[in-house]
Amino acid sequence: MNLRRKSSSGLSRRLFVIINNIILVGLALTMLVPLVNVLAVSFTTDLESFENTIKLYPRDPSTVGYQTLFERVAIWRPFINNTLVTIAGTLLHVFFASMAGYVLTKQKFLGKAVLVLLVTLPMMIPFQMIIIPVFVMMRRLSLIDTLYALIVIDMVATFSILLMKNYFEGIPTSLAESAVMDGAREFTIFSKIYFPLAVPGIVTITIFQFVSRWNQFLPAVLFINSPKRYTLQIALRSLVVSQEVTSTTQQVANNARMAGIVISIIPLIAVYVFAQKYFIKGIMIGAVKE
Numbered sequence: 001m002n003l004r005r006k007s008s009s010g011l012s013r014r015l016f017v018i019i020n021n022i023i024l025v026g027l028a029l030t031m032l033v034p035l036v037n038v039l040a041v042s043f044t045t046d047l048e049s050f051e052n053t054i055k056l057y058p059r060d061p062s063t064v065g066y067q068t069l070f071e072r073v074a075i076w077r078p079f080i081n082n083t084l085v086t087i088a089g090t091l092l093h094v095f096f097a098s099m100a101g102y103v104l105t106k107q108k109f110l111g112k113a114v115l116v117l118l119v120t121l122p123m124m125i126p127f128q129m130i131i132i133p134v135f136v137m138m139r140r141l142s143l144i145d146t147l148y149a150l151i152v153i154d155m156v157a158t159f160s161i162l163l164m165k166n167y168f169e170g171i172p173t174s175l176a177e178s179a180v181m182d183g184a185r186e187f188t189i190f191s192k193i194y195f196p197l198a199v200p201g202i203v204t205i206t207i208f209q210f211v212s213r214w215n216q217f218l219p220a221v222l223f224i225n226s227p228k229r230y231t232l233q234i235a236l237r238s239l240v241v242s243q244e245v246t247s248t249t250q251q252v253a254n255n256a257r258m259a260g261i262v263i264s265i266i267p268l269i270a271v272y273v274f275a276q277k278y279f280i281k282g283i284m285i286g287a288v289k290e
Helices: 002-042 064-071 076-104 112-124 127-140 147-152 158-169 173-181 186-197 199-214 218-223 232-241 254-287
Strands: none
Touching (some): 002 064, 002 254, 064 254, 076 112, 076 147, 076 158, 076 199, 112 158, 147 218, 173 186, 186 199, 199 254, 218 232, 232 254
16 A cells, blocks of 8 residues: 555656656746847848748858947947946945945944835835936936936845845854954955955845846936947847938848847856856845844
8 A cells, every 4th residue: 555655656746847847848948949049040141030930040150240230230339338337337236235234234323223214115116106306316416318327326226235234144243343352443344354255145236236237228218318328228229129220221130130139148148157156155145044
């Protein structure tokens, strides 16, 4: 009887694993096939790229799409703008979020309750509800149609602050107490002790912020007017949606559009691949407390 039960249980478990794997493979294909299609079309000729079919590989490989993208469309300018905004904004975000998280780890200080309320309040307010006030503030600061507006926006976020707070709380307080006895000030304790020991948490918010800023679209549409200050996402939208490029009357083939999408994805994949182990560790430590 026990053997029958074990055999039935083992069969059910294997059946569950098989069905689960089939579902996961199906979900993976829904994400991989479009990416492979984009990559394949980007390496096709102009004529082949207009074929209305899903391509897994180019029939006649060509780099004419990438040549068009850089020579006629001049995608390098939006790419540089996007890179500057992403790097500068991410560095400032990580620095200020880490400092705020460090401050919230302190047991008692004047105004802590008010500060915690101010930190958590933005989580309840969607950005779409404060678009007009933000735009008015940017205009009064003379930041409209400048890349500084895209750097300043979302400089801090509640998620990043709370994640860093949870991570800093896992660092032994004895290290800070020893530093205080040696005469170290708060900023020295933060920069020399807490910040270096929080690498997984820092990498986690860095990846989240890098991806968010690299794909930033709505703020760029609101604050940027000049084509020379376009970021990559605005340029790609103009390239993919429009049948013509603003600087020429010649039509842009699909291979150039797909090439633009490939170029926009490469930095995101590279960042995640190199920082994957820190990212997973940061999520686990920052989210689970023992």
